[in-house]
Amino acid sequence: MKINTEKEQTMEGKQNTEGMKEKKGMTASEYITGLLRDISKEPQIKNGKNGELYIPLPEKEFQETVPVLDREEFILLGLFCVQDFEGENEEKGENEEGGEKGENEENEEKGGKGGKGEKDKAEAPAFTLFYAFRKRGFSEVFVFLHPVKTEASSIAKTFPSACWYEREIRDGFGLDFPDAFDKRRLFLHEAYPEGFHPLLKSFENGKIRTIENPQENYPFKRLEGEGVYQIPVGPVHAGIIEPGHFRFSVIGEPIFNLEIRMFYKHRGIEKLAEGKPPAACLPIAEAISGDESAANSVAFCTAVEKLAGLRVPERAEYLRAVLLELERIHSHLGDLAGMATDVGFPRITSPFLILREEIFRQNDVLTGSRFLKGAVDIGGMKQDIPDKLLEKLASYLENFEGRFEKAFRTAMSSSSLIDRFSTSGVIKKKLITPLNLTGPIARASGAAYDVRTTHPYGIYGKIPPERKVLSTGDVLSRFEVKAAEVRASRALIRKLVLEIPAGPVLCPPPVAGIRDGFALSMVEAPRGQTLHWVYVKNGLVDRYKVRTASFCNWKAVEHAVLDNIVPDFPLINKSLNLSYAGTDL
Amino acid sequence: MVNPLTFVFRPKVTEKFDFADSELEEIGSTLKKEIHHTLGRSLALRELDTGSDNSTEIELNNLSAPHYDISRFGISFAASPRHADALIVTGAVTHNMAQAVKKTYEAMPSPKYVIAVGDDACDGGIFKDSYAVLGGVDKILPVDMKIPGNPPSPREILKGLLAFMRQGSR
Structure with missing residues (x-):
């Protein structure tokens, strides 16, 4: 099952990843099909335009896949949300390339022929979460697509770096992660009103009403004990550098904990x-x-x-x-x-x-x-x-x-x-x-x-x-x-x-x-x-x-x-x- | 015992930096005169980044690098707004920074000036219409001088400072 155990250094020392895969006799697509064998019968793997693989997974199968990815030491490269994602467009694009004329008829015909595309669209969930992973030994990026409606399960307990991504998605789209361990807002600071989610398609970019003179109320992690005190630094620093907040908890000189707060420069x-x-x-x-x-x-x-x-x-x-x-x-x-x-x-x-x-x-x-x-x-x-x-x-x-x-x-x-x-x-x-x-x-x-x-x-x-x-x-x-x-x-x-x-x-x-x-x-x-x-x-x-x-x-x-x-x-x-x-x- | 004179006459520890830029020297010496005339001795600047893309900060830092070395002209960067004559603001002002901008400005002693450096600070630049920014610095503070550029080069910033000082002497 596990196709490579070689160390990253030797794997990546090779320049020609193509040759490497041939040696293994397994393409990235075959590998992922095999990996998901017990979870998904026929995963609809699609080849992306830049060598990446898109693997759509419904809720249940997604839940079962996460521990497998963890076991196989997949590395989370990114997690982002897309509203009204239509994978179909990819094919439509190709059709258009074939012939410019009468593209509308062609599409209508396509819709009418199967009737499936339209039905899918009507039922399609509003959001698609994209989980981009890499696996040592493969040059391809694996992108798992997970359709969701109003909430999704958090993977931050398995992949800690997902924490910021999930907070980012909640801010941007209002999508909830009920089991997340950190539900604080990320890039929307106190000035932004509750319920404001800029990346929703229903929000047209433009000036908004912000909260006047907002009070800072970001709950930093509190560490308590004899001799522990906090040093707040920023957002404005002493040098000519960018703004950010650092909250140190120190015991004497040594730093006991540091929590950073970023996104002061969020420009949209x-x-x-x-x-x-x-x-x-x-x-x-x-x-x-x-x-x-x-x-x-x-x-x-x-x-x-x-x-x-x-x-x-x-x-x-x-x-x-x-x-x-x-x-x-x-x-x-x-x-x-x-x-x-x-x-x-x-x-x-x-x-x-x-x-x-x-x-x-x-x-x-x-x-x-x-x-x-x-x-x-x-x-x-x-x-x-x-x-x-x-x-x-x-x-x-x-x-x-x-x-x-x-x-x-x-x-x-x-x-x-x-x-x-x-x-x-x-x-x-x-x-x-x-x-x-x-x-x-x-x-x-x-x-x-x-x-x-x-x-x-x-x-x-x-x-x-x-x-x-x-x-x-x-x-x-x-x-x-x-x-x-x-x-x-x-x-x-x-x-x-x-x-x-x-x-x-x-x-x-x-x-x-x-x-x-x-x-x-x-x-x-x-x-x-x-x-x-x-x-x-x-x-x-x-x-x-x-x-x-x-x-x-x-x-x-x-x-x-x-x-x-x-x-x-x-x-x-x-x-x-x-x-x-x-x-x- | 070591003769103390050997410390005076021994070769210098740092090597010579051969670099001549007559235009820069010209701007610098004029600037120095203007500063002397208007402020007495020196100009203390405090930099505040309100949402730049960080290239303006790099150019401001470069002003203190060997090629420019603007402390020669009587200009220094202060670590606190309380020690500054003028506030240099870079970047469109984000909502997340608005409060800090006000506090920084309030902390400065009067008389105080604001200089917007870079296109984004001047009028919001490409972020003008974004939900996340108020716009240029003049949306929140009284701006005395605008130095446009994406980012302005150190030389352009110096020229801008000269224009600012000349404006002040009038």
């Missing part, structure tokens, strides 16, 4: 995308998290391209990878500098900041934006980047190398820096699977997972990145892993620039426009696995679900700070470098 990104044509959503994707705009725009565009069946020209795939790696470099340089700053070491910070500013300027030369905004487009790139500029970039990166190594050596030869970094803020490996921790922080805690190699996209299937995996999981490991990733990205860009083919950078848009369909895409952003799911209905985005790496990784900070002293919190937090904007949406 998902709702904002609804009802807009896909191209109009690109600036929204770029605004999810400013320092990850390339990652999010590539993830969004990939989802749209897949659902519309567009093929991105090879040159554009190379250029996208160059931008994604530049973004990783500037993000990581900021972290390396920030970690040194947080132990009061400007001598070590400055060289990293100088390099970072140079990368921002390179970004500006290549794309006209220091944050690579407006460079990526649906179907490829908005503009070609001339070879001359790419060569200049490559020669700059030659010069970068030695200076970066010098800066890194200076840092690593400081005993007081090592003293602060070492053993601070440890993230245990056992947290990685239940919380779906990804990115450099997981790679510093012994997990080899990287979207670029496990679920390759764009050019990464052909040109995979080098990876560095450490197992200590402390601030020092994260410092080293991030430095190694700067090196790897630098090497990768040089390779890309050497091999980049000539050719167009944008594929022509489909004649009929982008009409119907849905697809899931994942990108390895600087902070880790970023997941986008786009559902287009009649040419307009009907649902856009974004889950950045930070949404999952934020939970890690609550664990990493335990038993550390309060003054080390800024350092630990910086070493995790989590995006508030990317979480709050």
